[in-house]
Amino acid sequence: MTATLSLDLADEAATGDLGRRLATLSRPGDVILLSGNLGAGKSTLARAFVQALTSEDEEVPSPTFTLVQVYEAEAGDIWHFDLYRLDKPDDAFELGIEDAFHGGISVIEWPDRLGGLTPRRRLEVALSAGASEGSRRATLSSHDQWDDRLKDLAP
Ligand SMILES: Nc1ncnc2c1ncn2[C@@H]1O[C@H](COP(=O)(O)OP(=O)(O)O)[C@@H](O)[C@H]1O
Numbered sequence: 001m002t003a004t005l006s007l008d009l010a011d012e013a014a015t016g017d018l019g020r021r022l023a024t025l026s027r028p029g030d031v032i033l034l035s036g037n038l039g040a041g042k043s044t045l046a047r048a049f050v051q052a053l054t055s056e057d058e059e060v061p062s063p064t065f066t067l068v069q070v071y072e073a074e075a076g077d078i079w080h081f082d083l084y085r086l087d088k089p090d091d092a093f094e095l096g097i098e099d100a101f102h103g104g105i106s107v108i109e110w111p112d113r114l115g116g117l118t119p120r121r122r123l124e125v126a127l128s129a130g131a132s133e134g135s136r137r138a139t140l141s142s143h144d145q146w147d148d149r150l151k152d153l154a155p
Pocket residue numbers: 009010011012013015036037038039040041042043044045109134135136
């Protein structure tokens with residue numbers, strides 16, 4: 001099943017709020033794909049997501065060069081990927097993507113790099129520029145995962 005939801009994010013704080021709300025609703029096995037151009041707010045959302053499940057003080061660097069950063073949380077391990085520099089989908093195995101998908105909570109920037117390894121069950125979050133300066137639009141679409149939880153995110 002697929003469901004969609006569009007949200008206006010007025011400012012950076014609103015993007016963080018969405019990250020925190022997603023975190024609160026997340027479960028082991030979830031795969032959250034964050035797409036959008038450079039500067040769209042993917043890492044901002046991911047940082048708030050991780051901090052909500054670890055600590056406000058948790059350092060959440062963008063895994064631009066390491067490609068993945070894993071955080072231990074009570075809810076399970078959180079795997080934050082930035083696949084911009086992934087040369088080919090198969091290289092994701094070396095990053096532990098199978099462990100992430102089974103039992104971890106995965107938050108993935110530049111998920112298009114996964115190609116055929118994109119999991120069937122996933123939540124897609126697409127970020128784009130909003131109507132006003134500093135605003136963003138988030139379009140969420142669930143795919144056999146999160147269908148029932150999207151309504152909890154509606155304003
Ligand atoms: N509504 C907003 N949501 C998220 N970031 C915003 C917003 N408005 C302005 N920004 C700025 O845009 C940039 C987003 O950067 P980042 O989260 O690293 O993007 P990405 O990971 O998509 O490349 C930051 O400099 C942030 O301060």
